[in-house]
Amino acid sequence: MAKSNSKKRKTVEYGRYGYFFIAPFFIVFLFFSFWPLIYTIGLAFCENYYDTMFNMEVGPTFNGLANFKTVFVSNSGTLFNTFTFNALWNTIIMWLMNFLPQILLALLLAVWFTDTRVKLKAQGAYKILTFMPNIITAATISVLFYSLFNFPNGPINQALIYLGIIKDPYNFFLSKWATRGIISFINFWMWYGNTMIVLTAGVLGISPSLFEAARVDGATSGQIFRNITLPLLRPIMLFSLVNSAIGGLQMYDIPKLLTNSGLGDPDFSTRTITMYIRELAFTGARQMGKASAVSVVLFIVTTIFSLILFYIMRDKDAIREKKEIKAAQKARKEAK
Numbered sequence: 001m002a003k004s005n006s007k008k009r010k011t012v013e014y015g016r017y018g019y020f021f022i023a024p025f026f027i028v029f030l031f032f033s034f035w036p037l038i039y040t041i042g043l044a045f046c047e048n049y050y051d052t053m054f055n056m057e058v059g060p061t062f063n064g065l066a067n068f069k070t071v072f073v074s075n076s077g078t079l080f081n082t083f084t085f086n087a088l089w090n091t092i093i094m095w096l097m098n099f100l101p102q103i104l105l106a107l108l109l110a111v112w113f114t115d116t117r118v119k120l121k122a123q124g125a126y127k128i129l130t131f132m133p134n135i136i137t138a139a140t141i142s143v144l145f146y147s148l149f150n151f152p153n154g155p156i157n158q159a160l161i162y163l164g165i166i167k168d169p170y171n172f173f174l175s176k177w178a179t180r181g182i183i184s185f186i187n188f189w190m191w192y193g194n195t196m197i198v199l200t201a202g203v204l205g206i207s208p209s210l211f212e213a214a215r216v217d218g219a220t221s222g223q224i225f226r227n228i229t230l231p232l233l234r235p236i237m238l239f240s241l242v243n244s245a246i247g248g249l250q251m252y253d254i255p256k257l258l259t260n261s262g263l264g265d266p267d268f269s270t271r272t273i274t275m276y277i278r279e280l281a282f283t284g285a286r287q288m289g290k291a292s293a294v295s296v297v298l299f300i301v302t303t304i305f306s307l308i309l310f311y312i313m314r315d316k317d318a319i320r321e322k323k324e325i326k327a328a329q330k331a332r333k334e335a336k
Contacts, residue, residue: 037299044068044292049285060289067293083268084294087276088301090180090269094255095248097184102192103240109192110199111225116208127200130193141186142257149173149182173259176269183270186254191247195240202236203229238313245305249298250274273298 044067048059074081109130113123120126133141149156152169160166172178206229214224230237252274256262263279264271273294281291 040292040295043289044296046289046292048289048292049287052285063289067290068297070290071293071297083276084273084297086268087264087271087273088298090264091249091251091272091274094180094184094187094251094270094272095245097180098186098188098191099244099248102188102195103244106192106195106199106240109196110203111229113196113200114203115221116211127193127197130196132193133190134194136190138190138253139257141190142254145182145186146258174266176266179259179266179270183255183258186258187248187251191244195244198240199233199236202233205236206232234313234315238309241309241313242306245309246302249302249305252278 043060045062045064046060047063047066048057048061050056051058071082071084073079112118113120113127148154149172151157151171151173154169156172157166157169161169172182210228210232211224214228219227251272255264255270255272256275259265259270262275264275277291277294277298280287280294
């Protein structure tokens with residue numbers, strides 16, 4: 001018995017099997033995300049294009065910051081007055097035009113659907129209807145809206161003339177802001193349901209006892225929303241904001257498919273930065289080096305936007321509490 005007790009029992013270390021489950025993600029990430037990112041950054045400092053005259057590939061040869069100079073400085077020497085920043089500005093405008101109403105409506109619907117006092121019937125049907133546009137492909141929606149706003153016999157033109165709002169058909173796709181508005185509305189319509197589902201899950205994750213206690217104390221719906229729902233919804237809001245910023249700055253399919261030429265008509269006012277990157281890399285001289293430099297700029301801008309959102313949505317109370325704990329620990333050490 002003594003000998004048997006003295007022998008160490010063999011145990012199975014299950015912890016190591018976790019690495020086998022997460023390994024596929026890291027392998028795919030390294031090959032299809034991390035390596036392309038590093039390669040793109042390296043290519044941004046090289047001259048690499050296709051010479052159409054001699055029908056030959058030039059480069060990649062190191063040329064320092066030459067690509068970034070063309071990205072930031074125009075031919076006339078004006079800073080930021082380039083195709084890159086014009087496309088970036090178009091992207092930011094259309095993203096803000098669709099995201100601000102999107103997050104407001106999604107938040108309103110999420111609070112409405114989760115309010116126990118409203119007792120809304122057929123909530124599942126409403127949620128399916130709001131989420132449905134997100135399932136439809138971008139190509140289908142682009143064709144639909146192009147037909148609706150078509151000139152001169154589109155249904156929208158006919159309806160406006162019938163109601164007496166306009167006398168003659170209006171070509172929406174010749175107006176910069178009208179085209180931007182249509183693109184923004186499509187993105188808003190496609191994604192507000194998805195944002196609502198995420199925010200609804202966040203609200204349902206808040207303890208119901210907090211809402212019940214607030215109602216017992218006589219708090220109004222507005223006070224509950226401002227002082228309980230919004231503060232506790234901060235992590236989910238941060239996720240939605242960052243996710244939307246990343247997706248919005250990579251906007252491509254709707255503006256590409258909605259216009260006839262696919263080049264950001266009218267007058268390149270709807271050309272996004274990802275559309276411009278594709279034009280540089282896969283059309284004409286196929287300027288891979290310059291396209292990589294623009295991609296690096298997009299990566300930096302996206303990172304800055306994300307950091308700003310993280311800073312704005314930070315938990316100030318938690319940071320203050322950590323500082324107080326550190327100050328107390330430091331005081332104890334000094335007292336010893």
